[in-house]
Amino acid sequence: DGGITQSPKYLFRKEGQNVTLSCEQNLNHDAMYWYRQDPGQGLRLIYYSQIVNDFQKGDIAEGYSVSREKKESFPLTVTSAQKNPTAFYLCASARQNYGYTFGSGTRLTVV
Amino acid sequence: GESVGLHLPTLSVQEGDNSIINCAYSNSASDYFIWYKQESGKGPQFIIDIRSNMDKRQGQRVTVLLNKTVKHLSLQIAATQPGDSAVYFCAEIPPSRGRRALTFGSGTRLQVQP
Numbered sequence: 001d002g003g004i005t006q007s008p009k010y011l012f013r014k015e016g017q018n019v020t021l022s023c024e025q026n027l028n029h030d031a032m033y034w035y036r037q038d039p040g041q042g043l044r045l046i047y048y049s050q051i052v053n054d055f056q057k058g059d060i061a062e063g064y065s066v067s068r069e070k071k072e073s074f075p076l077t078v079t080s081a082q083k084n085p086t087a088f089y090l091c092a093s094a095r096q097n098y099g100y101t102f103g104s105g106t107r108l109t110v111v
Numbered sequence: 112g113e114s115v116g117l118h119l120p121t122l123s124v125q126e127g128d129n130s131i132i133n134c135a136y137s138n139s140a141s142d143y144f145i146w147y148k149q150e151s152g153k154g155p156q157f158i159i160d161i162r163s164n165m166d167k168r169q170g171q172r173v174t175v176l177l178n179k180t181v182k183h184l185s186l187q188i189a190a191t192q193p194g195d196s197a198v199y200f201c202a203e204i205p206p207s208r209g210r211r212a213l214t215f216g217s218g219t220r221l222q223v224q225p
Contacts, residue, residue, distance in 0.1 A: 042216055045214070100145065100213060
């Protein structure tokens with residue numbers, strides 16, 4: 001079945017460490033997105049990519065980095081520059097900006 | 112900045128009643144809107160969408176209404192069931208040049224009382 005897979009489901013990071021969250025889709029979608037969700041809040045856009053080898057900053061890109069070397073993959077790195085990284089991270093993909101599909105999320109906790 | 116917002120943070124209904132969740136949006140040029148359902152610890156699940164050239168769209172037990180005059184969206188759920196308990200988000204795609212990404216509101220929690 002086609003879908004979008006995020007891993008790991010839970011991730012713990014020590015202060016000062018970089019961590020990478022995985023997002024893979026087999027829907028043949030061109031566009032992929034990363035959102036951050038804090039408790040009781042809506043989703044805020046971190047980065048997005050409309051096509052391979054191209055990506056754009058969203059509303060809260062500081063302290064994050066991404067790459068889009070393959071159509072199927074859009075990993076997100078949370079760097080040590082992100083001062084408050086504890087959150088629920090959601091990846092999504094879409095075809096021609098419609099048909100948005102979300103992954104099941106990664107919950108990142110700083111310990 | 113422009114945003115999508117919701118009138119009620121929590122809505123409590125009795126099982127079997129109809130539910131109405133409202134959403135106000137501020138960008139009159141947005142051309143696509145989606146309602147999502149999110150259960151605790153899970154990703155958002157697509158419910159129904161509507162384009163700006165429509166004012167109503169129906170799905171299974173759900174109806175979305177779009178009133179462009181007052182920039183208002185609503186999600187109607189018929190015969191609400193306990194499994195409908197979740198947080199509901201509306202999202203829009205604002206027509207920012209070069210950026211086509213969903214902008215989300217803060218959500219409404221629907222609680223279905225048995």
